Amino acid sequence: MTGHTSIEPTGAGLSLHGVRKSFGSYTAVDDVTLDVLQGELLGLIGPNGAGKTTLFNIVTGFVRPDVGRVVFEGADVTRLKPDQRVRRGLVRTFQKSMVFPELSAEENIAMAARARQGSGYAWWRPAERAAEALAEGSRLLRAIGLERRGALPVGALSHGEQRMVDILVSLALRPRLLLMDEPTAGLTREETARVMDLVRAHDRSTTVVLIAHDLDVVFSLCERIAVLNLGALLAVGSPEEIRANPEVRTAYLGSHREH
Amino acid sequence: MAGNRSTLVLSVVVAALAVLPLTGVPDHHLRLVAEILILGVAVMSLDLLIGYGGLVSLGHAAMFGVGAYAAALFATHVSPDLLLAIPAGIVAATLVGAVMGALVMRSANLFLLILTLLLSQMVWEVIFRWRDVTGGADGFRGIPQLTLPGGMAIDSGVDLYYVAGVLAVGAYLVAASFVNAPIGKALVGTREQPIRMTALGYSIPRIRLSVFMVSSAIAGAAGALYPFVNLYVGPQVAHWTMSATLVIMLVLGGVCTLFGGFIGAAIYLVFQTHVSSYTDRWQLVVGLAFVATVLFVPRGLGRELHQLLRPLGLGEPRVTAETDKKGTVR
Numbered sequence: 001m002t003g004h005t006s007i008e009p010t011g012a013g014l015s016l017h018g019v020r021k022s023f024g025s026y027t028a029v030d031d032v033t034l035d036v037l038q039g040e041l042l043g044l045i046g047p048n049g050a051g052k053t054t055l056f057n058i059v060t061g062f063v064r065p066d067v068g069r070v071v072f073e074g075a076d077v078t079r080l081k082p083d084q085r086v087r088r089g090l091v092r093t094f095q096k097s098m099v100f101p102e103l104s105a106e107e108n109i110a111m112a113a114r115a116r117q118g119s120g121y122a123w124w125r126p127a128e129r130a131a132e133a134l135a136e137g138s139r140l141l142r143a144i145g146l147e148r149r150g151a152l153p154v155g156a157l158s159h160g161e162q163r164m165v166d167i168l169v170s171l172a173l174r175p176r177l178l179l180m181d182e183p184t185a186g187l188t189r190e191e192t193a194r195v196m197d198l199v200r201a202h203d204r205s206t207t208v209v210l211i212a213h214d215l216d217v218v219f220s221l222c223e224r225i226a227v228l229n230l231g232a233l234l235a236v237g238s239p240e241e242i243r244a245n246p247e248v249r250t251a252y253l254g255s256h257r258e259h
Numbered sequence: 260m261a262g263n264r265s266t267l268v269l270s271v272v273v274a275a276l277a278v279l280p281l282t283g284v285p286d287h288h289l290r291l292v293a294e295i296l297i298l299g300v301a302v303m304s305l306d307l308l309i310g311y312g313g314l315v316s317l318g319h320a321a322m323f324g325v326g327a328y329a330a331a332l333f334a335t336h337v338s339p340d341l342l343l344a345i346p347a348g349i350v351a352a353t354l355v356g357a358v359m360g361a362l363v364m365r366s367a368n369l370f371l372l373i374l375t376l377l378l379s380q381m382v383w384e385v386i387f388r389w390r391d392v393t394g395g396a397d398g399f400r401g402i403p404q405l406t407l408p409g410g411m412a413i414d415s416g417v418d419l420y421y422v423a424g425v426l427a428v429g430a431y432l433v434a435a436s437f438v439n440a441p442i443g444k445a446l447v448g449t450r451e452q453p454i455r456m457t458a459l460g461y462s463i464p465r466i467r468l469s470v471f472m473v474s475s476a477i478a479g480a481a482g483a484l485y486p487f488v489n490l491y492v493g494p495q496v497a498h499w500t501m502s503a504t505l506v507i508m509l510v511l512g513g514v515c516t517l518f519g520g521f522i523g524a525a526i527y528l529v530f531q532t533h534v535s536s537y538t539d540r541w542q543l544v545v546g547l548a549f550v551a552t553v554l555f556v557p558r559g560l561g562r563e564l565h566q567l568l569r570p571l572g573l574g575e576p577r578v579t580a581e582t583d584k585k586g587t588v589r
């Protein structure tokens with residue numbers, strides 16, 4: 001934990017080397033090479049079907065790349081299973097929120113907290129571990145102002161609240177790298193701000209990659225932005241550089257404005 | 260999870276079972292209740308797989324059967340001591356369950372059903388063909404009565420009934436502690452949202468292997484006592500039709516309740532015992548009852564009973580969520 005000292009990116013937390021993935025004859029991710037710096041907040045944008053989610057799937061191990069390597073904190077993780085990567089701190093959220101609707105928000109978070117504690121498979125365990133896992137839930141819910149909703153089944157919460165719980169679940173894993181797939185879709189401006197504040201405040205050394213269609217969110221929050229188009233990486237740079245990039249303007253920003 | 264009131268309900272049930280023999284119930288009825296308790300334990304262990312894990316196994320009789328033969332052989336050749344013969348059955352069934360679990364832990368749904376069926380039929384084949392040891396198709400006879408550690412024989416229906424009662428309560432406590440523990444919650448998680456569980460860092464095969472072993476151990480304990488009801492065990496206890504019978508009992512009694520296993524076993528065995536004396540077609544009657552259950556009480560009688568008992572605070576069953584089960588990662 002680096003506290004509140006300035007966070008200079010110290011090196012690549014995640015590196016993709018020539019990653020490619022085809023579904024049949026369609027190349028969804030095409031030779032992507034990208035470094036995500038330790039501790040940065042990187043935005044990943046691109047039109048629908050650009051391959052953003054597929055790239056997340058490759059990084060997290062849900063999809064094996066046809067060629068290329070995924071290196072996380074210096075270790076090649078290309079062959080590791082998704083759950084093995086999670087235990088190294090490589091955590092994702094899903095485009096469609098994935099909660100356990102019958103369980104309370106606290107229980108949802110506790111499921112993650114137990115996995116991180118290493119007590120997720122326990123049969124007999126000390127009571128304090130259980131209390132710890134539930135306390136983690138209360139703490140996170142309080143941090144985002146949902147403490148009054150913590151005991152309700154998540155299925156009974158509003159769409160936005162469910163998305164927030166989904167993100168809290170991922171935070172309970174104490175990620176080193178957090179990949180967020182459209183976390184702000186369906187959230188109000190104010191909820192979006194709360195969520196992103198919490199993610200940044202949670203642990204400043206956590207690297208975050210954020211997919212969002214709301215360009216205002218990306219351009220205002222992210223230190224760097226990567227643009228994906230038709231599976232290929234079009235550009236990576238600061239928000240100003242991306243805004244000024246003519247290729248990006250024709251491929252994406254221009255067309256996006258017309259919608 | 261089990262609150263004070265559910266402990267109370269359990270205590271009342273146990274007390275009622277304990278005094279039942281004092282009410283002058285004939286010995287052969289106690290033997291029937293003992294059989295219900297034994298099969299109920301087996302069904303309850305299957306509930307861990309099917310109800311809590313969503314793992315529909317059609318091979319559960321293999322573990323029950325291996326437990327039965329192992330205990331019968333142990334009692335005959337080594338020692339009829341209850342505290343040795345029953346554990347022998349448990350160990351043997353757990354080993355078979357571990358192998359089966361390791362082979363199926365990466366599959367689900369129909370594939371898992373067929374794999375468990377195939378593997379259990381291989382176990383049945385071994386029992387059926389290995390005449391010198393198991394008696395083959397004729398079954399295994401000449402089993403001695405179990406004895407208590409002091410050497411006292413468990414020879415009457417009452418004795419057997421009490422042993423089965425202790426087994427049932429013990430197995431229930433083990434199963435209940437499993438489903439309420441983190442591992443049990445993780446198991447339900449893999450049934451509801453396997454992708455999410457993976458994304459939380461849980462290894463789904465590891466969870467499935469755990470539940471297979473626990474469920475096999477409990478089924479093995481039930482199987483281990485079974486030969487001593489009639490001092491006989493035949494290969495049909497390991498046959499896939501026995502597995503199917505256990506599934507039917509589970510559906511009759513209600514999945515995801517644990518105690519529903521006992522209700523299902525009771526309905527089935529009472530039908531078998533009483534209806535079969537009026538008509539040869541008792542299996543047809545059971546079949547109709549099964550269809551009626553699926554149509555009219557789809558959650559099983561145990562669940563309905565649970566609703567009635569709810570004010571008494573009996574443990575919460577894990578309800579199935581209406582979640583999108585699409586396998587795609589989005």
Ligand SMILES: Nc1ncnc2c1ncn2[C@@H]1O[C@H](COP(=O)(O)OP(=O)(O)OP(=O)(O)O)[C@@H](O)[C@H]1O
Nearest residue numbers: 023026028046047048049050051052053054055095
């Ligand atoms: N499992 C799969 N099988 C076949 N095609 C797939 C699969 N996953 C993704 N695709 C295809 O790959 C392309 C990229 O999809 P992906 O979901 O990565 O895009 P995206 O950038 O996340 O889009 P969106 O902004 O709509 O979420 C799409 O054409 C999609 O249909």
Ligand SMILES: [Mg+2]
Nearest residue numbers: 052053054095
């Ligand atoms: Mg996507």
